[in-house]
Amino acid sequence: MFKPSFHRSFAGNLKKFHSFSLARSVYQQPSFDINDSNSSDLKNDKKIVEIRRKTISDIYNIYHKKEPITVLTAHDFITGKFADLAKTDIVLVGDSLGMVSLGYPSTNELPFEEFLYHVKSVSRGVRQSFLIADLPFGTYETSIEKAVESSIQLVKNGANAVKLEGGVEYLDTIKKLSSIGIPVVGHIGLTPQRHNSLGGFKAQGKNVNNALEIFKNALCLQKTGAKLLLLECIPQKLAKYITENVSIPTIGIGAGNHTSAQVIVQSDLLGMHGVNSLPKFVKPYENFLEKGVSAIKKYNHDVKTRAYPETGIHTFTIKNSVYLDFLEIAEKIKTYPLKDLQSFDLDVN
The missing domain is CATH 3.20.20.60 (Phosphoenolpyruvate-binding domains)
Incomplete structure (x- = not known):
């Protein structure tokens, strides 16, 4: 599963992942509209609607x-x-x-x-x-x-x-x-x-x-x-x-x-x-059963015909220069025996 890398560029990713909480799930946060221009004024308590369970x-x-x-x-x-x-x-x-x-x-x-x-x-x-x-x-x-x-x-x-x-x-x-x-x-x-x-x-x-x-x-x-x-x-x-x-x-x-x-x-x-x-x-x-089975059949068909995932829509990219550097080393190590692979230093930078 893809996980955003917070250790390298947390500040740059903060806005992108504004709804992701490192400490608490979104369901535990006080509720306010992050797109509301007034919601950033945390001093104004009237702008924050606290969500609580019914009693x-x-x-x-x-x-x-x-x-x-x-x-x-x-x-x-x-x-x-x-x-x-x-x-x-x-x-x-x-x-x-x-x-x-x-x-x-x-x-x-x-x-x-x-x-x-x-x-x-x-x-x-x-x-x-x-x-x-x-x-x-x-x-x-x-x-x-x-x-x-x-x-x-x-x-x-x-x-x-x-x-x-x-x-x-x-x-x-x-x-x-x-x-x-x-x-x-x-x-x-x-x-x-x-x-x-x-x-x-x-x-x-x-x-x-x-x-x-x-x-x-x-x-x-x-x-x-x-x-x-x-x-x-x-x-x-x-x-x-x-x-x-x-x-x-x-x-x-x-x-x-x-x-x-x-x-x-x-x-x-x-x-x-x-x-x-x-x-x-x-x-x-x-009728979730009917709709669910229908959706899964479509997914199965798209996988079988390679219609999914679609390049450029569901995929991630890598710089060409980085990929060429990767290929240069990968072609060398792909024939290494197991003991050499285990000892191979991945820190190539």
């Missing part, structure tokens, strides 16, 4: 305005950056990445160490959106202590809140996490980590008892301290009723248009795996 208070401000809240999943730096640049209110690092990004048959097989790696990666791409991370299967069920330990690891890797699946059985866990300052997002309805006991990925709340159980869980989670509530694959009327009868934002996925927020898996939204066989509730906005 739970910001999310509640949107909620109290009755403005729909946007939520999108992300699984790495670039998908986190996509969501953040689009000004998505909340980014969710869901354990669904185990299936859509890592190819596991189910979310339950995703190791926590791998998940943490992705949380950290997404976090580096998100600088404005509120960042929620799932508690994957096996990271919170066995004890409150286990849940606290796992949640602390998620926060240390960039999460602003954690999400767990389940209801009344985790009230003490939610209470403990809230008491140590970690915002908790509840998740009821279809809980994918329990798909084995639910008989698959099926809509929930379609009979009286199940609907009442979901509503009971919603009330209990709110009263215990959950800050948000994700409702997955439940009837629209039930989701609307729950939303109207709790005082915390609800996030719907397959739950109709009356929840406080909507979430979708980014790879579904963008059609990264194509647009066929998507869940009923998904509206694909792009």
